[in-house]
Amino acid sequence: EVQLVESGGGLVQPGGSLRLSCAASGFTFNIYWMSWVRQAPGKGLEWVANIKQDGSEKHYVDSVKGRFTISRDNAKNSLYLQMDSLRAEDTAVYYCARDGFNGWDKHYWGQGILVTVSS
Amino acid sequence: QSVLTQPPSASGTPGQRVTISCSGSRSNIAINTVNWYQQLPGTAPKLLIYSNNQRPSGVPDRFSGSKSGTSASLAISGLQSEDEADYYCAAWDDSLNGEVFGGGTKLTVL
Numbered sequence: 001e002v003q004l005v006e007s008g009g010g011l012v013q014p015g016g017s018l019r020l021s022c023a024a025s026g027f028t029f030n031i032y033w034m035s036w037v038r039q040a041p042g043k044g045l046e047w048v049a050n051i052k053q054d055g056s057e058k059h060y061v062d063s064v065k066g067r068f069t070i071s072r073d074n075a076k077n078s079l080y081l082q083m084d085s086l087r088a089e090d091t092a093v094y095y096c097a098r099d100g101f102n103g104w105d106k107h108y109w110g111q112g113i114l115v116t117v118s119s
Numbered sequence: 120q121s122v123l124t125q126p127p128s129a130s131g132t133p134g135q136r137v138t139i140s141c142s143g144s145r146s147n148i149a150i151n152t153v154n155w156y157q158q159l160p161g162t163a164p165k166l167l168i169y170s171n172n173q174r175p176s177g178v179p180d181r182f183s184g185s186k187s188g189t190s191a192s193l194a195i196s197g198l199q200s201e202d203e204a205d206y207y208c209a210a211w212d213d214s215l216n217g218e219v220f221g222g223g224t225k226l227t228v229l
Contacts, residue, residue: 035218037164044121045156045164045207047218059217095163104211104218105154105169112163 002026002108004096009113016086016117022079022096022110030054030074033099035106036081038092038115046092049081050099064090086117122147123208123221130227136196139224141208143189147219151211153191155184158205158223167206168193195226203228 008020020036035050049060049070058070069082079096093114097106124142131137141153155168166175168184171191183194191210195202208221 037220044205044223045158045209045220047209047220050218061217062215100169103152103154103170104209105152105166106156106164107166107169107175109163109165 002098004098004108004110006094006096006110006113009094009115011116011118012086013119014087014117017082017084018086018115020081020083020094020096020113020115022081024077024079024096024098027098027108029072029077032101033104034072034079035097035099035104036070036079037095037097037106037109038090039095039112040089040092043092048094050104051079083115086115088117091115091117121222122212122215122219123210125206125208125221125224127222128225128227130229131195131198132229133198133200135198136194137198137226138195139193139206139208139226141191141193141221143191143210143219145189146214147189147210147212148186148191149189150213153184153186154209155182155191155193156207156209158207160204164207198228200228202226 003025036048067085093112096110098108152170156164157167158164171186172184
């Protein structure tokens, strides 16, 4: 059974940092692109970043470029999102998702983890 | 303002057929495949349609997707109360070099 479990969320002050983790199991982690998608309270889905199978290629939404870093450790079947210089507008539930074998279809999602940026 | 445009709401009665539109541009829907997600309150999104018109195993054939030019549509036939949820379209955007989602459509079953 495919499982994606996020951790590392919580309350952080504006300008602070947080590192999200996503533990993957039930599939061959190193053959899939992986993504982070977020959802602000009461708002829609927003793609944040993705990373290639070997970590050699990464893409980010403009609003987080230079502040967030996506990474992965294939030996640990884990995906990460380092979030620096956090802003109030980064407050959201963050989902880890597995991209499709040949496209960006996300067949599997984690349960989501809440990040709150507030003083 | 989302790159992909969806109506904020849609509604129908049980048994009816409802369609939800998703309007994009030459840099996203016109040249890349469209995926649709269903999100029930308080839960993670669920893939409903991928590659424009493919259903993952377990998704009823009441759900169907189509694409033409810069637009895509999700159709739900034989509407049921459990279909009440938020629906999102998504596609890769070659100009933005990233994935884009529609703003979401809240479906109400009357």
